[in-house]
Amino acid sequence: MGYIGQRRKRIEDPPLLTGHGQYVSDLRLPGMVHLALVRSPHAHARVQRVDKRQAATVPGVLGVFDADDLAEIMKSAPGVVRTPGARLAAPTPLAREVVRYVGEAMAVVVAEDRYVAEDAVEAVVVDYVPLPAVVTVEQDPATAPILHPGWPSNVAERFTVTAGDGARALERADHIVEATLRVGRFSAQPLEPRAVVATYDETAEVLTVYHATQSAHNARRGLSAVLGMPEDRIRVVAPDVGGAFGVKNRQYAEEVLASYFAMKLKRPVKWVGDRREEFLSTNQGRSQVHYVRLGLDAGGQIVVLVDHFLQDAGAYNITAGMPAHNTALTLQGPYRVPHLEVACDVVLTTMVPTGPYRGAGRPEAAYVMERILDRAADALGIDRIAIRQRNLIQPHEMPYSTGIAGGRGPITYDAGDYPAGFQHVLDALDSAGFRHRQAAERQRGVYLGIGVVNSIEMAGIGIGEKARIRIESDGTITVMVGVPAAGQGHRTAFAQIAAERLGVPIERVTVMDGDTALMEESIGTFASRSLAAVGNAISIAARRLRQRVLEGAADLLEAAVPDLTWDGDVIAVRGAPSRAVPYWAVVAKAGAPLEEEALPPAPPTFAFGSQGIVVDVDPHTMRVRILDHVICHDGGAVVNPLLADGQTIGAAVQGLGTALWEDMRFDGEGHPLTTSFADYILPGSVESPDFRLIHQRFPAQSNQEGFRGLAEGGAIPSMALLSQAIEDALSPYGVRLDEVPITPQNLYEVLAPRLDGEAR
């Protein structure tokens, strides 16, 4: 059929582009009431008194509640902490006694509409006694205020990842370079903020929650735990979801509160976050400080990589450990690193919690590895390109075992030609001719810089997803999967796989997803796992179903399976076209829909990526203009190149955001300073360069179809890439960049002392 590999427009697009999408905020159920949250204006404070009386009298208000009023649901969803002995600070839906970040919910208003609810929020009077804020992970244990009673420090989790001889190998290195590197805090800002509608069917005693989530099943598990209800009485549905990027995959207060009040009040309850709440209360990402050392031999070969880093968890470490682990596990990137020792402290601060955000620890890893390689090249007098070529894992070394045990099994890079991918980028950028061009442009006062970096995209978590395919007697084919979609184009890709492996026209295939009533279990869509996990399950189920249909047709046509052809809708006996039936005749004969399902294992996939960039940096205004941006990425067996391109470009733009524009800032008292799009600057289409894409296609060896995750690769190299390129452009000034993002202000602070009034 050729559907796999076909560049096809998305099945999802026509309804979404014509305003017929069904997002949570589009749901209007009869009798629906609305929530608004009273959020802390302090980063850290003791709640002395909550006066709800005046708020409760606002016409249209059904009730105002704080943690004491809702004691039965003041619990936490199970947290994800991997390290034995780690502490877990998990929030309750409303803060009790102490608030630990600006935006933390500490009371809730239920009202007939959102306007009234917000009026009442303003009328709630809370007496806070401010406590000292903690706004950095670089804490002095002697003086830092402890955020959670009984803890010896604010370090929640401490873990190490090692390979080979670890830090001891440093003694054998001819050269050691070291650096302190800082990665800022970022906010994902999906176009659709978080949102939930809960409704309770009293007769069936079933709670239904419409939820903008990356995992309906994970949301159900969490609600079941906190509400104390069995999972089979809770249905979670993810309708159209307008972007997620990792932040819509943990339990937040609002889904618990909406569910609770839907059952208490016997009325549907809606909460749709606004942009400000998305900044104040939704997980943020990155925010790490690294103290890294790289040991090399005299020839510039890496001997050992040693890194100690701090992960800012925010006020609660429910999800911060995940990206931290990814950073540690992928730090070495696509390079030969015989000895590795990474130690991480996950540290609490009085800011909104952090967790996975597109790349989820991998961009930080690439940033640290690529920057320390730059430092090593400079220190040893080796070209920055050459040091990479010298250390990239070679094709003949595949499969390459990193020696890292890994939380998800041993980390082994399965296949690929990394040096070739890197060379594609160098050639596309004309890196060989660049120094001449750079020198000529500098004569005119134009400062060009080049950046070339490599990365590894580790995708998947080692756990599979089930898919089920059903053929009805009218020919309808339904693919059922557990994972929701948040804009990736799952339905298109999954339909392509099902149509290809069944051998039917794609128009016959409908994909249903993201509903706990549809599928018993699912993990969710994150870690770029859906294609490899779900796609292979669909493929296997489809092949099995094809075989069953052919066997049924063989009976009907009184022929042997090998003598049959299946073309479009029609199964016929080879050489006897009049002996033919539509494929659904088999279903009619069977008297019931035919169904197959599969749940294959889904080991992680590892994809190489390389990016190159040429920038023009104006030292008078700190304006960084991207003149050329080349991306090479190993997508494995690509189902739909259009989707692959879209994912890669989208990720690259988000990555650029974290390199140049975005910057989640807090003042010394922990107040966020960037809580609107006027202050938190997202790149738009005008800022986005015209990317040139190069796809490598080495099928993954770890799954049958050879699929690789590719949704984060575009974002992984950006911070390293821009740092290197801007540093190169400003090399006449001797600028060193040790921190991202490189906003104009940040660049000015580095460059200003070197301008000497000369730049105008």
Added chain:
Amino acid sequence: MKPRPFHYLEPASSDEALALLADHGPAARILAGGQSLVPLMNMRLVHPQVLIDVNRLAALEFIRQEDGALVVGALTRHYQLESSQLARSVCPLVSEAVRWVGYPAIRMRGTFGGSLAHADPTAELPLVFVCLGGTATLAAHDRTRTVAAADLLRGPFTTAIAPAELLIDVRLPAMPATAGYAFQEYSRRYGGAALVAVAAVMEVEASGKVASARLGIGGVGPTPIRLPEEEALLAGAEPTEEAFHDLAQRVASRIDPGSDVHASAAFRRQLARALVARVLTDSHASALARRAQ
């Protein structure tokens, strides 16, 4: 992000609007394009008790020439100004500057009057208004007065418009046909607020020497600033790179910008220095070109 309750009034004429303003005074706010006021209300930073929606007052939506000046009705949308041939021929600096206001969706609704009345110190049109020395017509139910640019803008988001007054139109003196002009701003992203914006109008002699200049800068003080001392220094100056750089340096050292999350005062000074030099160079080149036409 929902506003507090307010009364909504929709007058059908300017007289009716002025009568409503006389009744409600400081409790009322005028709703024009709503591109600043509505977000501020939604964020509950501004909470008028009464909102007087002037969008039906078609009489305030015009661009015409009177006594040589360009007269722009307060309700004129940015896109109308942007595409006006009359504006381009009489006062091309404003045509140039208005393109920097937000992005197309904002320019479809935002109004000239709204931009002046909002008095954002980083906004483009107040800068042009100050740089060109325009005047504004303010009406109350019982009187009408004309206010000069320097008097209208009092501070950040503060104007001389009294609670009972409505901004009717803005007059911008016609630019000489041979005058060159330039407008540049620096913002974090396309359509974003300017960190620094600079506007200039320049006439040159046959020798290329600067005959006269007007120079204004925004984003570096409580209001857009006109720079008469530098204008005087420019008159008769040789148009060398060095002269323009020296002048830019002088501007940078004289302004007193504030700091925010996007730029420190020192960085704003640096931007002012870079932009002034570029705008002077560009407006000089523009003057030479227009003179040659």
